[in-house]
Amino acid sequence: MEKRRRRLPPIGQEQEQDSGRISAKALRGWLVSVLLSLLCIQLFIDIPLHNYRHAAAANxxxxxxxxxxxxxxxxxxxxxxxxxxxxxxxxxxxxxxxxxxxxxxxxxxxxxxxxxxxxxxxxxxxxxxxxxxxxxxxxxxxGGLDERGFTVLLMGAFLLLFGGIATLVALVKTTELLSAVLRRGKKTSESRGKSRK
The missing domain is CATH 2.40.50 (OB fold (Dihydrolipoamide Acetyltransferase, E2P))
Known part of the structure; x- marks a missing residue:
């Protein structure tokens, strides 16, 4: 007997369950990516951007x-x-x-x-x-950049890289969740239309 392989859903549709709901795993992933993105933005404002202002004053x-x-x-x-x-x-x-x-x-x-x-x-x-x-x-x-200038360069580069990745993941996850919600709404309206006929 041949075993039938279970077919995986296309990328972006893994959030949907049988009933058309969005999975808790997808929501957790979205929440973590959004929180990391917001944290990196706040840290960027707090550390490199603040130190840049002081380094600019020194110059x-x-x-x-x-x-x-x-x-x-x-x-x-x-x-x-x-x-x-x-x-x-x-x-x-x-x-x-x-x-x-x-x-x-x-x-x-x-x-x-x-x-x-x-x-x-x-x-x-x-x-x-x-x-x-x-x-x-x-x-x-x-003048002189002193330690504030190096903080601007090092922390700024790190937070831009890490924060950029977190923000990109947050945007992708948001797009996936919105498309799942729209598909669910479309299925619901189609099923209501069929039941009326």
Whole structure:
């Protein structure tokens, strides 16, 4: 006796059960892909896009123009055991608006001598995001991508790749589910039409 092989449904129709319903497995796959896509979008906004704004301010392309005058320098030991120097000072806007005192300034090495003034760009405080804390007002004097620039490049590339794949899968799954719903609606209307005859 010959065994009959079970025929698989065409791609895109595997979501349908005998009754024309969409399977729970297909809905779970769709939900996971949509959630991953949304998470990657939020992370992209939170990490690389946020750091890009600060890196652009360091290069003079973003932020409020003005001058930063150093008032003090603090040394903080990092988790890796290295000492980090943080400069604080006063920012005066170029348009003559109200200045800010005691804000952090990102200045070139050796530029945090008390009373030293730099052309700078101010990035206003923000409330943080999903994975980053709120940041206070900060002034940027001098160029260079520093660690923020590398964060933009590395995390941006990773999230665009991973997020792009997740978004593509979400779009494909959404299309499959919508076509299954439309087929189900068509079958229902056809069966109602036959029953009336």
């Amino acid at each position: 003079g392309d973003r932020g409020e123009a003005g001058t930063f005058t150093a008032t003090r320098e603090e040394r903080i030991r990092g988790s890796n055991g290295r000492t980090k120097r943080i400069c604080y000072g006063d920012f005066r806007p170029a348009d003559g608006g109200t200045g800010l005192s005691g804000i952090r300034g990102h200045v070139p090495r050796g530029g945090c001598e008390e009373g030293r003034t730099h052309e700078a760009r101010l990035m206003r405080a923000d409330s943080g995001g999903l994975l980053r804390d709120a940041e206070p007002d900060q002034a940027y004097a001098g």
